[in-house]
Amino acid sequence: MIRATSVTAKFDRAFDTITLDETAxxxxxxxxxxDNGIEFLLDLPEARLLNHGDGxxxxxxxxxxxxxxxxxLYEVRGRDSRHLLALAWQIGNRHLPAEIAEDRILIRRDHVIRDMLEGLGAMVTDITAPFSPEGGAYQAHSHDGHSHHQGHTHDHHD
Structure with missing residues (x-):
């Protein structure tokens, strides 16, 4: 079985594509x-979000x-940037995956969350779009083949 062992953002032409939702x-x-039937084993050193356009x-x-x-998804907009920031805090306080842009936040549809956000004055619109939520504070991320693990360390003093 052929394996895919790395992810690259730099390639000239793709041989094929694979179309996946955010969870997959x-x-x-x-x-x-x-998409055209090539079977392969994804075998990466650590779990990561494969972004649209990655190879x-x-x-x-x-x-x-x-x-x-x-x-x-829901597209969430505020009255202004301060209001959108407050809405982002509410979404984050509920540990919801969110894709954050300068003028909007995308989240998965959930009628309870929609009611809460609209109650806080948000404009919430049903949309269908690719979803690439932000990584968590303690999630590893990589740039150009090297990783940074964002966590904390403990010093042990005797």
Whole structure:
């Protein structure tokens, strides 16, 4: 079985694509099938979110480009940037995955959350779009092949 062992943002042309929702794009190791039927084992060193446009580098040099499947979401907007920031705090306080932009926040649909946000004055619209939520504060992230683990350490003093 051919494996994909790394993710690259730098490639000239993809051999094929794979279209996945956000949940399926957050993986480390899993059997996958490209949009045109190429079966491969995703075998990464650690779990990560595969972003729209990332390339999965197969052992034979081919690249499978990741496509984000549009999902049913809410687009949340505030009256102004201060209001949007307060809405972001409310969403984060509930530990909801959120994609944050300068003028809007995208979250998964949940009628209880919608009611809460509208009660706080948010403008909430049903949309269908790719979803790439922010990583958590203690989640590892990588840039150009090297990782940074964001966590905390403890000094032990005798």
């Amino acid at each position: 794009r957050h993986r480390r190791r899993m059997m996958m099938r490209s 999965l580098l197969l052992e034979d040099g081919r690249v499978i480009e990741v496509r984000a499947l549009p999902e049913p």
